[in-house]
Amino acid sequence: MTRYEKGKQTIESIQERSVEEIFRDLEDIAPDLSRFVVEFPYSEIYTREDVDLKTRELCTVAALTVLGTVPQLKDHINAALNVGNSPKEVVEIIMQMSAYCGFPKAINGIVAAKEVFAKRDLLPLK
Numbered sequence: 019m020t021r022y023e024k025g026k027q028t029i030e031s032i033q034e035r036s037v038e039e040i041f042r043d044l045e046d047i048a049p050d051l052s053r054f055v056v057e058f059p060y061s062e063i064y065t066r067e068d069v070d071l072k073t074r075e076l077c078t079v080a081a082l083t084v085l086g087t088v089p090q091l092k093d094h095i096n097a098a099l100n101v102g103n104s105p106k107e108v109v110e111i112i113m114q115m116s117a118y119c120g121f122p123k124a125i126n127g128i129v130a131a132k133e134v135f136a137k138r139d140l141l142p143l144k
Contacts, residue, residue, distance in 0.1 A: 022053065025061030032064075032071060032097040040093070071101040076111050083112050083127035084119040091127060095134045105131070105140050 019027075026037045033040060041052030064074060075098035082091040098108050108131055116124035135141050 021057040021061040025056035028060040028064050032100050075101050080111050083115040086123045088130050091130050095131050105135050105143050
């Protein structure tokens, strides 16, 4: 299996969309960027054995909250749910990030989570 195939398999196991759909906006301007993402983090990092996907996705949600990258955060909130994290766990991780990135980014993260949860019919949280 090539690095691309391995990464594609990983992405499609945690996301609800195909690699082609996820990276469609890059194809006409930077197709290599999508290939880099598939081949490096998803083939080489996400598949390492010492940390499970559930933990990796919570870490990714935390990092993207701190960075304030809402579109990618929504994708990874979905992925976190897909690999077994609960909505409450996602909310707790985003709230914890307020201590490291400030309240505005944490609030933006919670709003992003709320949008994802609403689309998945997970509100109100129980």
